[in-house]
Amino acid sequence: MAARYKVVLVGDKDVGKTSLFHRVLFGYFKDTDEENRSTLGFDCFEKSFSALGDLVEVELNDSPGKTRFETHQISSLYRSSNAVLLVYSVEDFASFSSLRCWMEECRYYMNAVGHHNILWVLVGNKSDLESDITPEMVEDFVSEMEIEHSFVVSAKTGDGVEEMFEKVIEVTHEMRLNSKVNVDPDRGIKLSSEETNRSNPSFCYC
Ligand SMILES: Nc1nc2c(ncn2[C@@H]2O[C@H](COP(=O)(O)OP(=O)(O)OP(=O)(O)O)[C@@H](O)[C@H]2O)c(=O)[nH]1
Ligand SMILES: [Mg+2]
Numbered sequence: 001m002a003a004r005y006k007v008v009l010v011g012d013k014d015v016g017k018t019s020l021f022h023r024v025l026f027g028y029f030k031d032t033d034e035e036n037r038s039t040l041g042f043d044c045f046e047k048s049f050s051a052l053g054d055l056v057e058v059e060l061n062d063s064p065g066k067t068r069f070e071t072h073q074i075s076s077l078y079r080s081s082n083a084v085l086l087v088y089s090v091e092d093f094a095s096f097s098s099l100r101c102w103m104e105e106c107r108y109y110m111n112a113v114g115h116h117n118i119l120w121v122l123v124g125n126k127s128d129l130e131s132d133i134t135p136e137m138v139e140d141f142v143s144e145m146e147i148e149h150s151f152v153v154s155a156k157t158g159d160g161v162e163e164m165f166e167k168v169i170e171v172t173h174e175m176r177l178n179s180k181v182n183v184d185p186d187r188g189i190k191l192s193s194e195e196t197n198r199s200n201p202s203f204c205y206c
Contacts, residue, residue, distance in 0.1 A: 013065030
């Protein structure tokens, strides 16, 4: 059976999460008019990718930049994610600054269920526009927040998007292969058989 991973896009309104979602899944840039473009729900779509020679199923989740949802909807999305793409727009310093809050929010819900095996990825979108964010700012942020992977991409031109997503899936798959802790995308964290046998004869879902 193919491994399944859940990846979630988070970040401020208008940074281009939905545009990245379309670019990754359907390979084109979907421009929308200002009135109708804000994401109102948690859209998701599943697609197969190849990683380290294996076929993997990836559920990519788009989320609204303005939280309008009940806590349980947000917490269940975060706690079952394998990778979180923290998206900012390179021409919007405020969207970069608020990533700390987005990360804290995600960590809060993940910590609540003991889910620590997450791949955090920093994604600067709109690289086709002039950037307000210097490489030093990015370096300081990733080192302070202990983020291992950072990319600058453009959903509009497609520049860097495919490479970024391939890397995310590859590293996520590598983490899964090297780890004893697995995440069931529907139910949360599941201990591996070795861990389970040691503590409890049945699987433990948080
Ligand atoms: N120039 C440029 N514009 C982009 C890019 N990606 C998205 N946009 C534009 O930025 C605006 C917001 O994009 P969305 O994808 O709707 O942003 P979002 O993060 O999903 O916003 P919310 O759903 O409100 O949270 C739209 O007008 C997009 O066309 C990009 O790479 N370059
Ligand atoms: Mg959106």
